[in-house]
Amino acid sequence: MTLKIYRDPSSASNPHLFFTKHVTIDWTIDFNRQVLSGYCILHLVANETPAKSSDFIILDTREINVKNVSFEDLKLNFEFGEKNFVGQPLKISLSNIPNLDSIKELALKIEYETSRDASALQWFEPKTTLGKKYPYLFSQCQAIHARSILPCQDTPMVKFTYEASVSVQKPLTVLMSAINTGKEETSETIRHKFAQNIKIPSYLIAIVSGDLVSSDLGPISRVWTEREMIERCAWEFADVDKMVKEAESLAGEYVWGRYDILVLPPTFPYGGMENPCLTFVTPTLIAGDRSLVSVIQHEIAHSWTGNLVTNCSWEHFWLNEGFTKFLENKLVGINQKSELFRQFECIDGWRCLVEAVKDFGDKSPLTQLVCPLDQVDPDDAFSSIPYEKGHSLLFYLEQILGGTEVFNKYLRAHIERFKGLSIDTNDWKQFLYEYFSDKVYFPTNCFKKFQRSSFEFKSGELAVDWNAWLNTPGMPPVVLKFDETLANQVKNLTEKLTNEEIVEKETIFDKFSSDQKRELVSQLLNQEPLSCSKIDSLNKYYKFGETQNSEILFRWIRLCIKAKWEPILQPALKFVTDQGRMKFTRPVYKDLYAWNFSRQAAIDTFLKERDCMHKTTASLVAKDLNISS
Numbered sequence: 279m280t281l282k283i284y285r286d287p288s289s290a291s292n293p294h295l296f297f298t299k300h301v302t303i304d305w306t307i308d309f310n311r312q313v314l315s316g317y318c319i320l321h322l323v324a325n326e327t328p329a330k331s332s333d334f335i336i337l338d339t340r341e342i343n344v345k346n347v348s349f350e351d352l353k354l355n356f357e358f359g360e361k362n363f364v365g366q367p368l369k370i371s372l373s374n375i376p377n378l379d380s381i382k383e384l385a386l387k388i389e390y391e392t393s394r395d396a397s398a399l400q401w402f403e404p405k406t407t408l409g410k411k412y413p414y415l416f417s418q419c420q421a422i423h424a425r426s427i428l429p430c431q432d433t434p435m436v437k438f439t440y441e442a443s444v445s446v447q448k449p450l451t452v453l454m455s456a457i458n459t460g461k462e463e464t465s466e467t468i469r470h471k472f473a474q475n476i477k478i479p480s481y482l483i484a485i486v487s488g489d490l491v492s493s494d495l496g497p498i499s500r501v502w503t504e505r506e507m508i509e510r511c512a513w514e515f516a517d518v519d520k521m522v523k524e525a526e527s528l529a530g531e532y533v534w535g536r537y538d539i540l541v542l543p544p545t546f547p548y549g550g551m552e553n554p555c556l557t558f559v560t561p562t563l564i565a566g567d568r569s570l571v572s573v574i575q576h577e578i579a580h581s582w583t584g585n586l587v588t589n590c591s592w593e594h595f596w597l598n599e600g601f602t603k604f605l606e607n608k609l610v611g612i613n614q615k616s617e618l619f620r621q622f623e624c625i626d627g628w629r630c631l632v633e634a635v636k637d638f639g640d641k642s643p644l645t646q647l648v649c650p651l652d653q654v655d656p657d658d659a660f661s662s663i664p665y666e667k668g669h670s671l672l673f674y675l676e677q678i679l680g681g682t683e684v685f686n687k688y689l690r691a692h693i694e695r696f697k698g699l700s701i702d703t704n705d706w707k708q709f710l711y712e713y714f715s716d717k718v719y720f721p722t723n724c725f726k727k728f729q730r731s732s733f734e735f736k737s738g739e740l741a742v743d744w745n746a747w748l749n750t751p752g753m754p755p756v757v758l759k760f761d762e763t764l765a766n767q768v769k770n771l772t773e774k775l776t777n778e779e780i781v782e783k784e785t786i787f788d789k790f791s792s793d794q795k796r797e798l799v800s801q802l803l804n805q806e807p808l809s810c811s812k813i814d815s816l817n818k819y820y821k822f823g824e825t826q827n828s829e830i831l832f833r834w835i836r837l838c839i840k841a842k843w844e845p846i847l848q849p850a851l852k853f854v855t856d857q858g859r860m861k862f863t864r865p866v867y868k869d870l871y872a873w874n875f876s877r878q879a880a881i882d883t884f885l886k887e888r889d890c891m892h893k894t895t896a897s898l899v900a901k902d903l904n905i906s907s
């Protein structure tokens with residue numbers, strides 16, 4: 279068994295010597311000190327490059343307090359390398375392991391404790407939870423935060439199974455991105471046990487602990503959250519089993535056993551996180567009308583693209599997110615029984631892409647699909663670009679390679695070919711050419727070079743400008759056209775609201791779906807600023823400020839800020855304080871900062887709130903507001 283090695287600028291680890299095949303975790307959650315303490319055992323396998331006794335096994339860590347490293351009964355020497363933005367390498371010496379040449383497997387036991395600053399963890403004191411009685415903890419390991427909860431080869435090219443045993447004070451629950459395999463109780467504590475028997479990368483390790491309750495949704499699904507939210511969450515996500523079946527019809531068998539959902543506190547920085555067996559989601563999805571469940575479809579889709587077929591490094595993140603966005607939009611179409619709904623989602627996605635390219639600047643390397651990350655923290659590079667540019671490339675290929683039926687078969691074949699593996703863009707492209715070999719002629723040596731040069735098209739070759747799509751900043755080389763039926767129904771009202779005086783609410787508005795209402799505000803936002811009196815009327819007749827749909831509220835707030843409508847200041851500050859989903863919080867903070875009238879209020883609010891925010895959100899918003907950390 280060997281592991282294919284890729285370049286990963288976000289990891290200091292050296293899996294070319296030994297790579298992880300299984301991890302055993304034993305933790306005690308200490309809510310008083312806000313640390314996880316215990317040990318992990320990394321079960322390593324010798325890779326193709328033979329290790330010498332002068333070598334070190336290098337693991338990624340960040341703010342981890344290592345007490346002891348051992349192999350069987352042998353204590354191993356270790357030291358830390360230099361700290362930088364990817365953490366601090368832990369170098370474990372192999373010098374006193376006898377007969378190193380003959381060792382094929384090596385179980386390294388590392389006893390350690392996390393720090394209070396572990397970047398993967400957010401700790402809550404009881405008073406900050408809904409129930410106010412018990413503390414709460416959750417993790418977010420993507421992209422490179424797993425190293426703050428265990429020393430590991432924190433690169434997605436390495437995939438392993440894991441088992442965990444986690445002790446916590448009674449009556450708290452612990453859940454992980456794995457199957458629950460039982461518990462053991464003492465008078466004071468409960469030890470929860472887990473097993474993840476499918477190989478996963480480190481970024482998919484996840485843990486939550488709190489006073490959680492659950493409600494069954496179907497044979498393989500239940501939703502978990504705090505008691506105060508459970509009924510609303512169970513109603514919102516009632517269709518999840520059906521959605522998993524729809525995804526199976528597209529992508530193949532669902533192999534993870536369970537598809538549970540955890541609804542987190544509002545500081546959770548993302549819409550959703552595809553932790554296997556237990557998707558983590560933001561409470562901003564609870565709209566009260568199931569209108570935001572496409573995030574669940576997105577996370578379900580990751581069960582194949584991302585969690586089975588994984589990007590080998592964060593430079594190829596589009597392979598996770600572009601594919602998943604592509605499946606998500608297809609699932610929306612399948613669920614609504616019409617391709618029109620899929621195409622409608624694509625229009626919104628393209629608009630997000632335009633905005634993200636504008637944000638970074640169209641010359642920025644961070645707008646490339648294959649995104650260079652030397653000396654770049656993946657959190658700083660994160661944007662809609664891998665999602666939407668990746669989606670666009672696949673949408674384009676679908677069109678030129680024969681349409682949905684043909685491409686759906688290819689998607690299945692892609693998943694079948696790469697499941698269980700981590701891949702780069704070259705691997706993806708090579709298989710694409712292999713699969714469609716009847717359609718294209720290509721020179722066999724073209725794959726090696728695609729990163730640097732665009733190659734000339736030969737007769738019969740697939741006419742895709744790969745260099746422009748993959749390695750060039752800015753918008754894609756092709757402007758995609760989507761069916762506009764559903765958007766056009768909105769366009770008439772947009773024009774009316776823009777050009778005419780608003781004297782009452784147009785009745786057509788109530789016939790719109792929530793997504794069309796979102797589209798309406800997006801279209802209004804996509805043009806020149808409205809006058810304050812127009813915003814006054816929209817506010818009076820359409821009451822966008824009262825919506826429970828966070829996507830609409832987000833766009834409404836931005837529309838008002840763009841119009842310099844001063845009454846929006848307090849609602850905008852409340853919005854960025856009540857929830858911390860970065861997709862919403864960062865643009866609103868940035869808009870408030872860009873407007874003289876609200877700049878100081880934005881800074882003051884952030885400074886007051888930052889200690890209660892998620893660490894990643896706080897550090898990125900600080901950069902957005904030009905505040906040093």
Ligand SMILES: CC/C=C\C/C=C\C[C@@H](O)/C=C/C=C/C=C\[C@@H](O)CCCC(=O)O
Pocket residue numbers: 420421547548549550551592593595596649656657658659660661664859860861
């Ligand atoms: C090219 C970009 C390079 C690396 C980025 C990789 C990871 C970035 C890190 O910041 C973690 C991202 C986690 C994302 C989780 C869920 C998203 O799909 C949520 C999307 C936005 C939202 O809906 O709130």
Ligand SMILES: [Zn+2]
Pocket residue numbers: 576580598599602
């Ligand atoms: Zn995703």
